[in-house]
Every structure is written in structure tokens, then in C-alpha cells.
Amino acid sequence: MKKLIVLAILTLLISCNDKATDDGRIKVVTTTTMLTDAVSEIGGDNISLEGLMGAGVDPHLYKASEGDVSKLYNADIIFYSGLHLEGKLVDIFEKMEGSKNTVSLGDRLPKEQLIASENFASNFDPHVWFNIQFFKQFAQIITEELSKADPKNAESYSENNTIYQKKLDNLESEVKAIIATLPKEKRILVTAHDAFNYFGKAYDFKVVGLQGISTATEAGVKDVQNLSDFIIQNNIKAIFVESSVPRRTIEALRASVLSKNHNVEIGGSLYSDALGNTGTVEGTYIGMFKYNVNTIVNALK
Structure with a gap:
């Protein structure tokens, strides 16, 4: 209506x-x-x-x-x-x-x-x-x-x-210089939804989103279980929430990993579908991109 x-x-x-x-x-x-x-x-x-x-x-x-x-x-x-x-x-x-x-x-x-x-x-x-x-x-x-x-x-x-x-x-x-400091075997990016595939393709990251390309799709229990197994198998150090997506999905994923006696940290919040607040560095496209790259690389090292 x-x-x-x-x-x-x-x-x-x-x-x-x-x-x-x-x-x-x-x-x-x-x-x-x-x-x-x-x-x-x-x-x-x-x-x-x-x-x-x-x-x-x-x-x-x-x-x-x-x-x-x-x-x-x-x-x-x-x-x-x-x-x-x-x-x-x-x-x-x-x-x-x-x-x-x-x-x-x-x-x-x-x-x-x-x-x-x-x-x-x-x-x-x-x-x-x-x-x-x-x-x-x-x-x-x-x-x-x-x-x-x-x-x-x-x-x-x-x-x-x-x-x-x-x-x-x-x-x-x-961006290329910062990413070059992260070994290729550690370039696995797990996020709330599939917003980073172009980033992964450009900078040689394997990108896995808990939800699909659109946040209109919900992640189910099976999605959480499968991704938690993937995290353990690949010994991934950190996973990431997104500023425009509720934290609960990634928190549920971390809880699933922890329940299987494996530790994974939340490496930080990434800007995916929106910039940061107006007037901040992250409120610009360039500032957002630098922030995301530094957050990802520092958490996965």
C-alpha cells in the first residue's frame, strides 16, 4: 500500500x-x-x-x-x-x-x-x-x-x-601496498553478506559471505553451520561485521565456531553498503576504502 x-x-x-x-x-x-x-x-x-x-x-x-x-x-x-x-x-x-x-x-x-x-x-x-x-x-x-x-x-x-x-x-x-603485507594464504575474508566479491577479485582474496549478495535474504542455521566448519578447516583468525548489516548474524557464526572448540575473533566492522558518518574520514569513499583495508589486513595477520 x-x-x-x-x-x-x-x-x-x-x-x-x-x-x-x-x-x-x-x-x-x-x-x-x-x-x-x-x-x-x-x-x-x-x-x-x-x-x-x-x-x-x-x-x-x-x-x-x-x-x-x-x-x-x-x-x-x-x-x-x-x-x-x-x-x-x-x-x-x-x-x-x-x-x-x-x-x-x-x-x-x-x-x-x-x-x-x-x-x-x-x-x-x-x-x-x-x-x-x-x-x-x-x-x-x-x-x-x-x-x-x-x-x-x-x-x-x-x-x-x-x-x-x-x-x-x-x-x-x-591499498595494494598494504595488502602486499598479508600472506596470500591468509587472504580469506568472511563477512556478513556477499558485498566484497569485487574486492576479492581485485586483490586476490577468497571472499565468503554468510548472507547472499542482497541482505534481503536471511542466513539459516545450515548456512551458519557450514560456514563455521569452513572457518575451522581454514584456521581463519577473524571474521567481520558490517556497518549496514545487523551484528547478530556474525555473532551467531562466532558462537557456532566457539561451540566447536575453535576460536575466531570479530576483526572489526567494515563499511560495505554505506560510508561512515558525514564529517569523518570514513565518511568519504577514499577514507572508507583505506579503513576497510587496514582493518582486514591487521585482523588477519
Whole structure:
């Protein structure tokens, strides 16, 4: 019922012609915190930016409020991750096609480079931001779309993108150097859900999630038992919770391991589907990535 109400409001808004006046800057709306940070880096003061989701918010389960619908309607351009990450917002974005400039960034990536999944609606793992090279492509697409929507500031967007691309290259180099200190046989990452497969592919980690790619799927007793056996067999030192996923699933997994007379620690909380709090280092994509890598490597050594 709530979805129908939201879609009805959206239809009404789209049918109206009046838009609020502004200060001349284009209005940009983003979904996830990662996209909000990237768009902020490139758009700077030239845009009026609003992100729908905050720190610790799970995009798989996020539902639009009436206020969100209003923000989306009033936007000049909307950036979302796509690949069905924001699964409960898909109906709204489809409704807006043709009347709004909506940009699904994940769907612009080369499909042959994505990780396929038979158990997810889009058939591709949507957590593409854990491959820095993909995020560099996101930044380029954002630059191009902002430049088309706001040609007078295109040069500024291009300059900001050049700076940001260099920052991301530096991040890649730093991440590789940190990971190189962890022996390959210890690169087994056990987390709450399958958000880190692109990370694993890029940096030679075996990644095992207790839940599937979407947190909408629940882990069962058998999943916990099987993964606890895997942890013991591979003598894994630490497992990880995620900031946007309830701790109870990983705590249940640790309890299962302990019940079998094997010790495993919770190595820390990783940022998976959302950044940290605004104003903190982890509240930026680059800071989040460094934090995650340091947390993983220090716990598994």
C-alpha cells in the first residue's frame, strides 16, 4: 500500500509544471553515500546536492519516503547505483524515465567485467564500488552527465574529475601496498553478506559471505553451520561485521565456531553498503576504502 501511495504522489508531481525557484545551481540527487561523495567531489559548489541515504543505511532494503519522492521530482539529475542495488526504488526510477534525467551508473559498466550471480535479480553483483577502477569509471560518467546538464560549468567538472582520478589512483597504489603485507594464504575474508566479491577479485582474496549478495535474504542455521566448519578447516583468525548489516548474524557464526572448540575473533566492522558518518574520514569513499583495508589486513595477520 505504501508503495502505491508513493507512486501516486510521484505521478501527481510529474504532472505538475511548477518547480521551486533556486539559486541557479543544478539540483542533483544521489542514492547511496558512495555516490553522494563522488558527486560532491566533482560537482563542488556548482551543484545543489542531496543524498537520500545516510551512514549505516542498507540500500538493498531502503524504501522511499514521501520526502524522497519530492526531492527526486525537483532534481535536475539523479544518480543511482543500479544493478538492482536499490531494489525497492526501482519502480520509482522506472516511473521517472522519460520525464527525469536518471543515471544508473552500474548499468553503464561493461557487462563482461561484472560478476554474474544466478541468485540475484539483476544477474550481476551490484557492489561494484569495491573495484576502484569501476569507481573511476563512475567518476568519469558523473563528470560527463553533469557537464551535459550544466554546460557552463563543464570545465570546472572536468578539472575536479582530473584531481579526483589522481586521488583514486593514489588510493589504488596505497591499498595494494598494504595488502602486499598479508600472506596470500591468509587472504580469506568472511563477512556478513556477499558485498566484497569485487574486492576479492581485485586483490586476490577468497571472499565468503554468510548472507547472499542482497541482505534481503536471511542466513539459516545450515548456512551458519557450514560456514563455521569452513572457518575451522581454514584456521581463519577473524571474521567481520558490517556497518549496514545487523551484528547478530556474525555473532551467531562466532558462537557456532566457539561451540566447536575453535576460536575466531570479530576483526572489526567494515563499511560495505554505506560510508561512515558525514564529517569523518570514513565518511568519504577514499577514507572508507583505506579503513576497510587496514582493518582486514591487521585482523588477519
